[in-house]
Amino acid sequence: MALRAASPPCAAGRCLPSSPTPRVGGRRAFRSLASAAPAPHRTSAVCTKAISNSDGTPGTSDSPHVVCFGELLIDFVPTVSGVSLADAPAFKKAPGGAPANVAVGIARLGGSSAFIGKVGDDEFGYVLSDMLKENNVNNQGLLFDTHARTALAFVTLRSDGEREFMFYRNPSADMLLEEKELDLDLIRKAKIFHHGSISLITEPCKTAHIAASKAAKDAGVLISYDPNLRLPLWSSADDARDGILSIWDTADLIKVSAEEISFLTNGEDPYDDSVVKKLIHPNTKLLLVTEGPDGCRYYSKEFSGKVGGLKVAAVDTTGAGDAFVAGILSKLAVDSSLLQDEARLREALKFANICGALTVTERGAIPAMPTLQQVAEALAKVVA
Numbered sequence: 001m002a003l004r005a006a007s008p009p010c011a012a013g014r015c016l017p018s019s020p021t022p023r024v025g026g027r028r029a030f031r032s033l034a035s036a037a038p039a040p041h042r043t044s045a046v047c048t049k050a051i052s053n054s055d056g057t058p059g060t061s062d063s064p065h066v067v068c069f070g071e072l073l074i075d076f077v078p079t080v081s082g083v084s085l086a087d088a089p090a091f092k093k094a095p096g097g098a099p100a101n102v103a104v105g106i107a108r109l110g111g112s113s114a115f116i117g118k119v120g121d122d123e124f125g126y127v128l129s130d131m132l133k134e135n136n137v138n139n140q141g142l143l144f145d146t147h148a149r150t151a152l153a154f155v156t157l158r159s160d161g162e163r164e165f166m167f168y169r170n171p172s173a174d175m176l177l178e179e180k181e182l183d184l185d186l187i188r189k190a191k192i193f194h195h196g197s198i199s200l201i202t203e204p205c206k207t208a209h210i211a212a213s214k215a216a217k218d219a220g221v222l223i224s225y226d227p228n229l230r231l232p233l234w235s236s237a238d239d240a241r242d243g244i245l246s247i248w249d250t251a252d253l254i255k256v257s258a259e260e261i262s263f264l265t266n267g268e269d270p271y272d273d274s275v276v277k278k279l280i281h282p283n284t285k286l287l288l289v290t291e292g293p294d295g296c297r298y299y300s301k302e303f304s305g306k307v308g309g310l311k312v313a314a315v316d317t318t319g320a321g322d323a324f325v326a327g328i329l330s331k332l333a334v335d336s337s338l339l340q341d342e343a344r345l346r347e348a349l350k351f352a353n354i355c356g357a358l359t360v361t362e363r364g365a366i367p368a369m370p371t372l373q374q375v376a377e378a379l380a381k382v383v384a
Helices: 098-108 123-134 184-188 205-218 237-245 258-264 273-279 320-334 336-340 342-359 372-383
Strands: 066-069 073-078 091-096 113-120 138-145 152-157 163-168 192-195 222-225 253-257 286-290 296-299 304-307
Touching: 066 098, 066 184, 066 205, 066 320, 073 123, 091 098, 091 123, 098 113, 098 123, 098 192, 098 320, 113 123, 113 184, 123 138, 138 184, 184 205, 192 205, 192 320, 205 222, 222 320, 237 258, 253 258, 253 320, 258 273, 258 286, 273 286, 273 296, 286 320, 286 342, 296 342, 304 342, 320 336, 320 342, 336 342, 342 372
Parallel strands: 066 113, 066 192, 073 152, 113 138, 192 222, 222 253, 253 286
Antiparallel strands: 073 091, 152 163, 286 296, 296 304
16 A cells, blocks of 8 residues: 655645655655655655535545546547548547546546556656546545556547557556555445456556455445456457456446457357346346447346437447446445336436447547536437
8 A cells, every 4th residue: 555644735736846756646755855765666645635526615535435446548549530540640639548437427427436546657647647636536546656657548440439449558557556555445435446357467456456346345335347348458368258257256236348248258149138147146236238329238136128328429439338337336326225226227327328428429538528417418308
């Protein structure tokens, strides 16, 4: 765990300059002038900036309802669709990373969220840290690594808005998060812990990931899991399948796409309910299958069904699934009894479907995450 000492002096919400040492939560580590010895690696004091709600009242930065764990990176998205990376005339820089997308999505919807992960001690890392704060996401669990750069991903967009990825992670800072750096108190105080599978690919982040999930489980926190398959990052398809399924049974809520079901079941029909139900384990409270513009299916031990989606003109599908997850988690964080009430769950899933649909109408994941007002306006049009 990253050590936290007394906060250093701050000016305008920022720490006073100091020598280049590791950072935590977007602030350069403050080194005491009385000490001539170098600060230990990844141990620091941190200057924090209070999070406020849009009406000026204090936010819930101390105990966020949803803690998201994993990768935070920069997506480079072509300014035009239907071309290869080599032929793209220019790229739009956009913050991304599935767990971070969810954290921002929840905050945009008026919820309370935090992010735990690591970025490089570089300009992209600072941009991402500031982005979290600007979106009222608690970033006290975000660390900066001086030995690796912030992860980058170049995304090609087909004419239908679907995408392919090229990653730069050799290694990137998110892969170097260690168990001892985890803010376990932040995790234990949450209502929901959300994570994916990318941080299971390499050590030391894999061990940190498993420890974070265990801390949440032991504290009675609801575990949300979106495997977010990115096959090029794994050494093989078999390793990806085994890695994703290695923590499957620990999750209370699981969100997968139809393509991921086909992958995990070795090519079986993802639209066959009997195939989907093979993925339900004894601890599953809810399994969600997203189907893009067609909405989603839901499965629990008590009921199952489908909720239709909103048809829109897709520009970029990056982050659509994360916006969907943000939508449902924002509802569950307020009232987890939705899991036992099918009628109310369906309303929450309709809300989540709208979140996903609105996100594909703009380029980039986090820039496109909708606000509560935007979702409400879209819902009103659907009802009308």
